[in-house]
Amino acid sequence: MYKLILLEDENVLRQELAEFLGDLGYEVDAVATLAEFRQLYSASSHQMAVLDLTLPDGDGMNLIRELRQLGHRIGIVVLTARGGTPDKIAGLDEGADYYLAKTADLDELAATLAALKRRLALPEANGCWILEVGRRRLLPPGLSAIPLSRQDVTVLHTLMAAQGETVTRQHIVQALGEDFLHYDQRRLDTQIRRLRRKAEETLGIPLPVNTSRNVGYSFFAEALIRV
Template sequence: MIDLIFLEDDPVLGAELADFLGEIGYRVTFVTSLAEFDAAFEAGRHRLAVIDVGLPDGSGLALIEQLRNAGDRLGVVVFSARGSTLDKIEGLGIGADHYLAKGCDLGELSATLEALCRRLELSHSQLAWCLEIGPRRLRLPDGSQVSLSQQDMLVLRCLMAAPGESISRRQIIQALGGDYLSYDQRRLDTQMKRLRRKVLDNAGTELPIKTLRNSGYCFYGGASVRS
């Protein structure tokens, strides 16, 4: 499991996002100030950092500059309410690998971290979610398996073929062989609830699918699909 340090001064938002980061497979150290970051950060252990910019005791950008000057091989993602083009240019220029504005879809944050892990060649245990098409089976990270209906398999194939990306309702309905304009979308909502419940009841694990308001769904764990 990859160690990630998360710096966010809003304790409520920070706790929610720390939970999310834990759910998608990171071991999270959550801190709310530069002083807490300095006390908790271990260069040999923490491989990723998600850092806010506006902090009560200083600037997140100054922290990133300090980390880069120290030569730490650390993947850094800025996650800030300051999301103008100039803000992003400044953050990337100082040494952040990615700059995301708060309010972005959490699937984008997940996908950004996964891409950074690949670039830094960090192993990630969550890459063990595997959809096996032939036997219609979902293999979980702990090695357990869940048998799937044909509809379950079609939905998961659509989502797991593009982990971390927003998949629209239209795409999923078309994958099910339905016509988007005439399809009763309550059927899709029911399908997703049943699928989540099936995995939870059979494996005791939450399926890493996030509902995107007025948009669709996102499979936010690492995934592979096999025939």
């Protein structure tokens, strides 16, 4: 799981962004001020940052300049209301990798972060993942097994059977034996977060599951299912 630090001073937006990024599979530390960022930020653990610029205790441009002058290689995405061309040029010149206006769609933010991961060459989980249905466990390539619940097995079986393709929320919910029209969508999000946490906490690697916001999920690594 990739660790990301989010700097946004608007409380509601910060909570919404943190939840959205968590659903995408990032481990998110969310802060509201430059002072909180400097206190929490760790060069050894935070791989990416999403930064607002207009903050109660200063200008985020100064923070970007500071990070780059200190030699930090963290990937930086600016997400700000200051969307004019001069501001964008200044942000990129200071060292931001990408610069988005707050009018950007959340899916654009997700795509930008995915592109940044590729640009930074952050490690992905490679090799074949094996789902053993009867033994209720997931075998990552070359690593120990991850124990699963029955619901975990059902969700992973549904995703891995469609390897690389996005499986809709409705299809997953129906595989769980639930009525989609009366199903609380938050239960599925919690299920996916729990699976991601199991992989991270058990083995320290990300689960190869992508989120297509409001659509569904996909298992993007090579997969094999054993009944």
